[in-house]
Every structure is written in structure tokens, then in C-alpha cells.
Amino acid sequence: MSKPKVALYWCASCGGCEEATVDLTERLFDLIEAVDIVFWPIAMDFKREDLEKMEDGSIDIAIINGGIRLEEHEEMVKLLRRKSKIVIAYGSCAHLGGIPGLANAYPREEILKFAYEEAPTVINPDKVRPMKKVTIDGMEFELPEFLEYLKPLDEVIDVDYYIPGCPPTPDLTWEAISKLLSGEIPPKGHVFGSDKSLCHECPLNETKPDEIRLEELKRPHQVILDRSKCYLAQGVLCMGPVTRGGCEALCIKGGMPCTGCFGPLDGVYNQGAKALSFLASVIDIEDEEKYREMLEKLGFDPIGWFFRYSLAKGMIYRKKRDGE
Amino acid sequence: MSDGDGFEPTIVVFACHWCTYQAINLAGTSRMKYPPNVRVIRVMCSGRVDPQFVIEAFKNGADGVLVAGCHPGDCHYVNGNMKTMRRTVMLEKLLQDMGIEKERFRREWISAAEAKKWVEVVTEMVEQVRKLGPLKLAEKREVVMNE
Numbered sequence: 014m015s016k017p018k019v020a021l022y023w024c025a026s027c028g029g030c031e032e033a034t035v036d037l038t039e040r041l042f043d044l045i046e047a048v049d050i051v052f053w054p055i056a057m058d059f060k061r062e063d064l065e066k067m068e069d070g071s072i073d074i075a076i077i078n079g080g081i082r083l084e085e086h087e088e089m090v091k092l093l094r095r096k097s098k099i100v101i102a103y104g105s106c107a108h109l110g111g112i113p114g115l116a117n118a119y120p121r122e123e124i125l126k127f128a129y130e131e132a133p134t135v136i137n138p139d140k141v142r143p144m145k146k147v148t149i150d151g152m153e154f155e156l157p158e159f160l161e162y163l164k165p166l167d168e169v170i171d172v173d174y175y176i177p178g179c180p181p182t183p184d185l186t187w188e189a190i191s192k193l194l195s196g197e198i199p200p201k202g203h204v205f206g207s208d209k210s211l212c213h214e215c216p217l218n219e220t221k222p223d224e225i226r227l228e229e230l231k232r233p234h235q236v237i238l239d240r241s242k243c244y245l246a247q248g249v250l251c252m253g254p255v256t257r258g259g260c261e262a263l264c265i266k267g268g269m270p271c272t273g274c275f276g277p278l279d280g281v282y283n284q285g286a287k288a289l290s291f292l293a294s295v296i297d298i299e300d301e302e303k304y305r306e307m308l309e310k311l312g313f314d315p316i317g318w319f320f321r322y323s324l325a326k327g328m329i330y331r332k333k334r335d336g337e
Numbered sequence: 338m339s340d341g342d343g344f345e346p347t348i349v350v351f352a353c354h355w356c357t358y359q360a361i362n363l364a365g366t367s368r369m370k371y372p373p374n375v376r377v378i379r380v381m382c383s384g385r386v387d388p389q390f391v392i393e394a395f396k397n398g399a400d401g402v403l404v405a406g407c408h409p410g411d412c413h414y415v416n417g418n419m420k421t422m423r424r425t426v427m428l429e430k431l432l433q434d435m436g437i438e439k440e441r442f443r444r445e446w447i448s449a450a451e452a453k454k455w456v457e458v459v460t461e462m463v464e465q466v467r468k469l470g471p472l473k474l475a476e477k478r479e480v481v482m483n484e
Binding site: 290298315327329330332 | 387388389391392393395396409416419420422423424426427428430431432434435436437472473474475
């Protein structure tokens, strides 16, 4: 029997997800033993043509990380979708938009203008911008278009499963892949990881008081956290209560509160809004002026605090009116 | 709905059963007039209004959203409206950061007796939103399934 075929690809991402795959370490050999990696441009020399030559539906699992920000990403993932039986959105960017999705808070033109003209480290008096097509000495060069927004993978192609995380842990990756290879197929749309929030697996959960009431909020850099006590109870925002578990509480063990990379729990469609809701309910200030003052002093930034990984999914996309 | 003079905004109102909803009732039985642009959704407490609802309302075509509940100290459930206060203050900033104008989202405390206040608040809000024009959402980012 021939081995199952696996393809790996990256779109708008930092490379951390690829790192997470390599972090399978010795298990990577087991993986190679069990499957044929037929496409993995970051690790080996594969070209688009190689993929085009494959028969439609001939790849068993395509693991795609990164959001869709360039025309090229869109083309490649559509191609991969056609060639593959199962497509997995791997990591926060493919799942929810991730960190690059934060750019969706700004229109495309503003991003390009800043990156190519206004950033303090840029000297570009001719205001040169990347163009789609350019001819130099009779040779034509083509660059993929920078799209209006970054889209999570499932807004471009049909996605079968999600492996969340920024990046997903090697254990979770291994668990998901071995499950799929063993034929233990979860229902379509399943997000690997736990069904419960991070708090359920958090080693500090025992120290969480029955009711959390915060008289003051603090940001992580303003306080030295006691690593043996629930961080939320110490007054810093921890996204644990509204974030899917399954990450082994790595950040918590490392002394940092959760920032929410595993995304929302089942049944929640807007993780950021849910986080805002829960944080507002545990703050114990009833005087509106005092409350506003506290937020002001903290430099309250709802997008950065609550939507760090899920802005591309949770944003309201408003169209600019004429003259704006 | 079209741009310009003919534009009639749609305002989604989340009204607390114990106060604002009664005030709306009172306005009706007292034959007070207020603009027909509001779509009132009754909730048992303004604290029941999940911020997700507000975002969803905007995504589904609301031009403005009003969350209305009992005055501080008067909550039927002791402190539900204090949660509303804290949530809406945060939500205000969030919506502005997402590019939604300040006037499109409002929170008001309206007691069961304040039919007049209800009429004033919605009349003012409808006018403000009418001036802003419709909330145009970027074309639905098309989801392309298997080519």
C-alpha cells in the first residue's frame, strides 16, 4: 500500500508554524516513515509546477499555515484545495488571521503608505512602491498583488480541520496528524485542542478564588507576577477563561498570562468580544468616571488586548464613504 | 435604502425588560411620538447584552445600536447594569477602533417612568445617525469554495 501523501505550505506567517513542525524532533522521522511529504517548499525544493502536475485529490492531507494576504497565497491555497482530500488550517493565522490580521484595523493604502514612505527607517524620496508588473531592460517581472485585507484560510477555501495555536504545540500537531492517519476522522470543522477553556488545564486554577473581583487592572509589565497564583486574580488580563485549552498552559508556566492564541471555544463566534465581556464583569468599579480614568491610564487598547489573534475573524469591515 | 435624502437609519435597541421596555410601553400608551426607525429587542437585563450581539447587529445591517437599562443602583438583578456600564465603555472604544463612528453606538439609563427620555434619546440618535448616513460594510468578502 502506498503511503498517505502530505503537503505543507505557508502563506502570510512568520515561519513559527514551520518551526513547530520541525519541533516534532524525533517524531518527524516517524512522520516521514508513515507518510510521503510531496510538497513542502520551505524545507525542500518544490515548485508550483510540481504541485500542478499532481492529480486532483491525490494529496491526502494539506497542512496550511498563515493568513491570505497576497494574490499568490490565494492562488496557491486554491490549487492545494483542488489537489487535496483534507485541508488543515494550521496555526492562529490560518485559523483566525493571527498577528498579521491585526493590520486589518488599517486600510490597505495606509499600510503601504507607512511601510514605503512614512516609517522613520524608510528613505524613499521617489515614493517607489512595489508594482504588480514592471519591465526592466525588456524583461518583465511580476509580483503578486497585496490584497485589501488579510483573510483567514476558511474565507478563501473550504477547510476541513483546524489546529490552533501561535504556534501549535508539537504534541497537538502530532496528536492531530496521527488521529487523521489512523482513520479516526473527527467531524468536519473540528478544532483540535481541548473542548474546555484553558483554565481547566491551568496549573494555577486551584488558586483561583470563587469569585474574581478586581479593583484595579494592571498590565503585565507593571507588576511582578506571583507564579504560584492565578494571574487574573492578581489583576492582569489573562485570556484563559475565553480561550480554548490544549496548549499545556505553556505561557502560564513561563510566567505570562494567556493572550488567546488558541482561539474561541465552540459556540463563541467572536473571541475578542467575549473577552471584553468577561473582563468587564470581573472588574469591581461601579463609578463610571473612575472606571474610565483607570482605562485611560492603562492605555486601554481593545484590539490589542482582546483581538490579538482573531481580528481578521472578529472585525466589522466598514467601507469608507466618499470623501473620507 | 439609498443614500442622501431618502435614507432612513435602522437602530437596533436592546432594552431591559424592567425599565426601558416599560418606558417604551408607557410612551406608546401615552400616545407619545418617536421615530419608527428603532427595532427593539427585549432582554431581561441590559447585562444580558453580550458584546457579540452588538457586533453582530452592525454586521447584519444596523446603522446604530442602543443599549438601554436601569439607572445605576436600580437594577432588578442588583448589579447587572454595572456590568453593562463597564462593557459598554470598553465596547465604545472597540467600535471606534474598528472604524464605527461614536454616534452609532449609545448606552442610556432609562427608567420605567422615563417615557419622555426614551423619546428624546431615540429622536436624537436617529437624527445623528441619519446625518452620518448608512453604515456601509465592505462587500462581503467572498468565500470561494473548491474552484
